[in-house]
Amino acid sequence: MKKTALALVSALFLVTACDSSSSDDAMAGGAGMNGTGTNGILGTTADGTSVGDRVFFALDSSVLTGDAQATLDRQAAWLQANTSVNVVVEGHADERGTREYNLALGERRATAAKNYLVSAGISAGRISTVSYGKERPAVVGSDESAWSQNRRAVTVIAN
Numbered sequence: 001m002k003k004t005a006l007a008l009v010s011a012l013f014l015v016t017a018c019d020s021s022s023s024d025d026a027m028a029g030g031a032g033m034n035g036t037g038t039n040g041i042l043g044t045t046a047d048g049t050s051v052g053d054r055v056f057f058a059l060d061s062s063v064l065t066g067d068a069q070a071t072l073d074r075q076a077a078w079l080q081a082n083t084s085v086n087v088v089v090e091g092h093a094d095e096r097g098t099r100e101y102n103l104a105l106g107e108r109r110a111t112a113a114k115n116y117l118v119s120a121g122i123s124a125g126r127i128s129t130v131s132y133g134k135e136r137p138a139v140v141g142s143d144e145s146a147w148s149q150n151r152r153a154v155t156v157i158a159n
Contacts, residue, residue, distance in 0.1 A: 043078045051078045054154045055113060059094075059147075062108035064116055068153075072113060075155055076120035086158040089113045091131040092138070094147035099133060106131030113153040128158065 043051050052075070055068035064072070079085060091110030093102035110129035118124045139149040 043082070045074055045077050046081070049074060051075055053156065054152045056148065057109055057151045057153070059151065060105070061151075062105065062112045064112055068113075069116065072116045073120065076117050076122055079117065079122045079126070086126045086128070087155050088158045089117075089127060089129045090136075090154045090156065091129065091133075092136060092150055092152050092154065093134045094150040095134045095137065095142065096147070097134070099135075102133035103131050104133075106133045109151075109153045113155065 045051060052071040055064065055071050057063070057068070058065070079087070089110040091106030091108070091113075093105045093109075097105070107129065110131055114124070114127045114129050117127055134150070137146070137150045138152065139146040141147075
């Protein structure tokens, strides 16, 4: 019985350690919407402009900046041209604050990005959201340089 339980735990650990989701890839510079493995690129628009996969937020905010809206406009155009693609918008926060606060903030950020895409004509049914709070930092560090990169919403392909 002990050997079976140990083997099961070992197998679970091995599977978990080998698992890599698209969101982890995107944050680490992996594949975005076009699968190129280029950091920050979901695909390109008709004129060859990079779409961008992430938008950034101010401290304790889920308000979309002008730069964020421009990125989301490019994402919306790309999604309109690629109608079979569904996406997940991941909300993230920096390391400050409680786990619960940052999960809620990440959800507000993901929802803000989703709502913007929906207002740009993308079907809400094609977009889901998830909050990782402070659990998946893009940049490790305890200074404004790191924190500003971790306050984000990242759009990744769901299918």
